[in-house]
Amino acid sequence: MSALLEVDDLSVAYRAEGGDVAALRGVSLTAQAGEVIGIVGESGCGKSTLAAALIALLDANADVTAGEVRLNGRDILSLHEDARRKLRGRDIAMIFQDPMTAFSPVLTMGDQIIDFQQHTGLSRAARRERARQMLLKVGIADADLCLRRYPHELSGGMRQRAAVAAALMANPALLVADEPTTALDVTMEAQIIHLLRSLRTEINGAIVIVTHHLGVIGELCDRVYVMYAGQVVEEAPVDDLYHAPRHPYTRALIACDPGAIATRQGVLPTIPGRPPDLAAPPPGCSFAPRCPQADATCRSTAPPRVRVSDRQAALCHKVVP
Ligand SMILES: Nc1ncnc2c1ncn2[C@@H]1O[C@H](COP(=O)(O)OP(=O)(O)O)[C@@H](O)[C@H]1O
Ligand SMILES: [Mg+2]
Structure with missing residues (x-):
């Protein structure tokens, strides 16, 4: 049976002054009805671009250079604007940061x-x-x-x-929330998370929650996609992601954001360095410049997607199945 939502090898580039920005590079994702999917990663990794693609509302200077987004089997990015607008009124709903x-x-x-x-x-x-x-x-x-x-x-x-x-x-069949709690203070954030959790059963469709904050994912999601530099670098059920993260980037994110919302205090540590400029991503693995495990192969050769179980995979040279 095909999934309610299928993102199939999607690549999106923005036309920009300093050269095209490769905001999504071969992203694949699925969601079944009733599932809550989390998308997590630092700022600038392509999360909002993916969210915009899921609601068929990409910026005017965005080009879909490969792949598809299918909702109930229907390719939504190739629909005419009228049909896409109708889709957003009936089948797809969005909750924004602001x-x-x-x-x-x-x-x-x-x-x-x-x-x-x-x-x-x-x-x-x-x-x-x-x-x-x-x-x-x-x-x-x-x-x-x-x-x-x-x-x-x-x-x-x-x-x-x-x-x-x-x-x-x-x-809606699909509810997409892009950083729904980021603009709120910690108390309100906890309240909105509690609300979204309590509403899970009200929603017959799938929910996709985008956040740079892993704590939100732990509280709400069934499965997680970790994004880095426009790619999904790890996908896993939420428990596996916390207890057996495989990608060095996922491990670094967890190290920086260990607690649940309720126990969060003060300023969290951050991963040294910054995500790469997507106008000129580095050769090899995009995370290599910041990765403690990187070697010459990582710096020169694109990593394989290694499946470690039927529900977990990581884009990394160092992961063994
Ligand atoms: N309309 C746009 N034109 C050009 N570049 C853009 C546009 N929107 C986003 N970008 C760039 O695309 C990359 C991914 O951005 P975004 O999807 O917003 O990531 P995130 O939500 O993870 O912070 C960034 O480098 C960002 O600067
Ligand atoms: Mg964003």
């Missing part, structure tokens, strides 16, 4: 959350009632007051809850 971007500043929350469901064919009163119920579900106790408010009149955490509610109204 919940302000999800809403128009000049309309009340009610006008917007009720509009999100125009395709349902329900009466306005019925749509309003659905919106109220959904707001209650995401923990907004005074739903009527929230519906009367403008986005800027709500706190950041409240806006993100409302954005989650708006995304869920369509009962």
Whole structure:
């Protein structure tokens, strides 16, 4: 059986002044209905580009140079803009880092959350009632007051809850959240994570959560894809990723971010060095310049994808199956 979501060997490049930026290089990923998938990696590794491809909303200067994204078997990146827009209204929903971007500043929350469901064919009163119920579900106790408010009149955490509610109204087959907690303080972050976890059962589709913070992944996800320099360098079920990480980059990420959200304190250590410039990725393994295990082969030859179990694989010369 094919998966609900299939990303097949996807490469995306941005046309830019200083040369093309190879933001995604041969990314493959699958998600089944009911699965929560995490995508993790440092800033600049291509996570948001992948998220944009999943919702068929790549920037105007982005070229899909290879591969496909299929939702229920349908190649979504080759659809016309009208069809893609329709898809985003019905089958795919997105939660952004900044919940302000999800809403128009000049309309009340009610006008917007009720509009999100125009395709349902329900009466306005019925749509309003659905919106109220959904707001209650995401923990907004005074739903009527929230519906009367403008986005800027709500706190950041409240806006993100409302954005989650708006995304869920369509009962999407795919929900993509790009850094949904990054703009929030630690307390609100914990609340939104708790909310997303409690909503798992409400969503019949797949959820893809993008974050640079491994703690978020541990709290929420079933399977994880670790991205580095536009590639998936490791994929694994979340427990295997924590307990038996195979790629040196995954190990470095875990070393920098060991705790769950609740126990996180102060400033975390970071991996020395920076991800490479994707306008000119290094030859060989992209992580080699920062990798404690790298040798001459790593620096000159692209690494193989080594499968260590039927659900775990790593892109590394040093990994033995
Ligand atoms: N519209 C764009 N034009 C040119 N380069 C871009 C554009 N969007 C992103 N990039 C570049 O693509 C690379 C990947 O970025 P992004 O997907 O945002 O990574 P992440 O979300 O992991 O931080 C970066 O080098 C970034 O500067
Ligand atoms: Mg990003």
